[in-house]
Amino acid sequence: xxxxxxxxxxxxxxxxxxxxxxxxxxxxxxxxxxxxxxxxxxxxxxxxxxxxxxxxxxxxxxxxxxxxxxxxxxxxxxxxxxxxxxxxxxxxxxxxxxxxxxxxxxxxxxxxxxxxxxxxxxxxxxxxxxxxxxxxxxxxxxxxxxxxxxxxxxxxxxxxxxxxxxxxxxxxxxxxxxxxxxxxxxxxxxxxxxxxxxxxxxxxxxxxxxxxxxxxxxxxxxxxxxxxxxxxxxxxxxxxxxxxxxxxxxxxxxxxxxxxxxxxxxxxxxxxxxxxxxxxxxxxxxxxxxxxxxxxxxxxxxxxxxxxxxxxxxxxxxxxxxxxxxxxxxxxxxxxxxxxxxxxxxxxxxxxxxxxxxxxxxxxxxxxxxxxxxxxxxxxxxxxxxxxxxxxxxxxxxxxxxxxxxxxxxxxxxxxxxxxxxxxxxxxxxxxxxxxxxxxx
RNA sequence: GGCGGGUUACCCAAGCGGCCAAAGGGAUCUGACUGUAAAUCAGCCGGCGUAGCCUUCGCAGGUUCGAAUCCUGCACCCGCCA
Numbered sequence: 360x361x362x363x364x365x366x367x368x369x370x371x372x373x374x375x376x377x378x379x380x381x382x383x384x385x386x387x388x389x390x391x392x393x394x395x396x397x398x399x400x401x402x403x404x405x406x407x408x409x410x411x412x413x414x415x416x417x418x419x420x421x422x423x424x425x426x427x428x429x430x431x432x433x434x435x436x437x438x439x440x441x442x443x444x445x446x447x448x449x450x451x452x453x454x455x456x457x458x459x460x461x462x463x464x465x466x467x468x469x470x471x472x473x474x475x476x477x478x479x480x481x482x483x484x485x486x487x488x489x490x491x492x493x494x495x496x497x498x499x500x501x502x503x504x505x506x507x508x509x510x511x512x513x514x515x516x517x518x519x520x521x522x523x524x525x526x527x528x529x530x531x532x533x534x535x536x537x538x539x540x541x542x543x544x545x546x547x548x549x550x551x552x553x554x555x556x557x558x559x560x561x562x563x564x565x566x567x568x569x570x571x572x573x574x575x576x577x578x579x580x581x582x583x584x585x586x587x588x589x590x591x592x593x594x595x596x597x598x599x600x601x602x603x604x605x606x607x608x609x610x611x612x613x614x615x616x617x618x619x620x621x622x623x624x625x626x627x628x629x630x631x632x633x634x635x636x637x638x639x640x641x642x643x644x645x646x647x648x649x650x651x652x653x654x655x656x657x658x659x660x661x662x663x664x665x666x667x668x669x670x671x672x673x674x675x676x677x678x679x680x681x682x683x684x685x686x687x688x689x690x691x692x693x694x695x696x697x698x699x700x701x702x703x704x705x706x707x708x709x710x711x712x713x714x715x716x717x718x719x720x721x722x723x724x725x726x727x728x729x730x731x732x733x734x735x736x737x738x739x740x741x742x743x744x745x746x747x748x749x750x751x752x753x754x755x756x757x758x759x760x761x762x763x764x765x766x767x768x769x770x771x772x773x774x775x776x777x778x779x780x781x782x783x784x785x786x787x788x789x790x791x792x793x794x795x796x797x798x799x800x
Numbered sequence: 801g802g803c804g805g806g807u808u809a810c811c812c813a814a815g816c817g818g819c820c821a822a823a824g825g826g827a828u829c830u831g832a833c834u835g836u837a838a839a840u841c842a843g844c845c846g847g848c849g850u851a852g853c854c855u856u857c858g859c860a861g862g863u864u865c866g867a868a869u870c871c872u873g874c875a876c877c878c879g880c881c882a
Binding site for chain 1 (some may be wrong): 827828835838839843848849
């Protein structure tokens, strides 16, 4: 199975029209002005990613794909990783951030740059440029900052920004450090405008205040009119937060969220959301997505749209071969066939995709469940078993004290433990070929 | 610097000497129904575990037979005044 080619949909007159159709623009500066600038020739644009963790997550993926679409339309992307802004911290609506060490932030910058460059082409005239705002911020003295930059900002306007006013109203208040964040980000836009001629910044809707901060600053000091695009926060139709599974973020780093878990996340997309997700997260054309819209309406039980979505996004993030491997594993594990009929290599590959444990015959199933993180504690495991929520090789486990026996092993010495309907873990048993010595070291 | 208010389990939030492992809501989780969906209903929801025990209510001490609840000190947060 091959993923869709990354391309723009030529049935649209302008890339802007495609972005609007995909639901990627919720707020913007003058769209018609931007449309004509884009029609006149390649536009240089940027989006910033602050290093607040060692990996980007699905919220960032929206921005990366928005950037990619603009790049496919011939424009020049500048991917900014905020080595400076990451040291300050964007005000969250709820509470003050804990500052991370400089070493930590520097390390995250390196990691995020590597991730970001995987989503944007580095070939041709409009290859991606990686920039770091620490390059122009680290040498700035407090006096320069206050005289040259700060003078352009009115406190009244700064206080009016949603991010700041929300915090002022909350119990947490806001530090001067975080209050200053918007100045740094506005200055980034100005620097990129001056140095590189960047005239468009995109970002999430929650960044809108910061985006227009840059636009205003450039208008004020350079007398130039530049653009900003804000994409909507992706929300689930049932009101829960998008991009979380069991309360944990879905990361694009395969070490943090396995490709299998990543694929399963998308596969479980709600019918009510799946078309919107195809628009945002895949390169399928309008025509193809319209067809899936029909399929969801007429035969939702086949879940064709979810399957395609899961495959496409997994391929974008982890590559086509990994996406196909994960599909094969999912089909083996969720297929109708008897697990006992699966051959050892198929099982081995499937177990490899799952959290798994190497254990010995006689280990209590509850302990295996804890080791594979199916459960947080033995008590939770016992509780689940008593509620009928644990299965060994698709057979419900009745006894909270049940242990793994040799009869439970499938081909190749594997077994499968399942919590609830769809959370799986693999069990591998060392079949005793190795000497049973437990020499001290 | 002064005065007042606050810090409870994943989140919000009650409790104000024993009936408190701690109300209520949300989230997560499990079951039924299903399409590895949604909605709905039911259960669970600190740890170990048959009873029972252990660790928790910002931190450290103290009073008491007994403290999340009272006292002292400390830290942090919010507001008003200077």
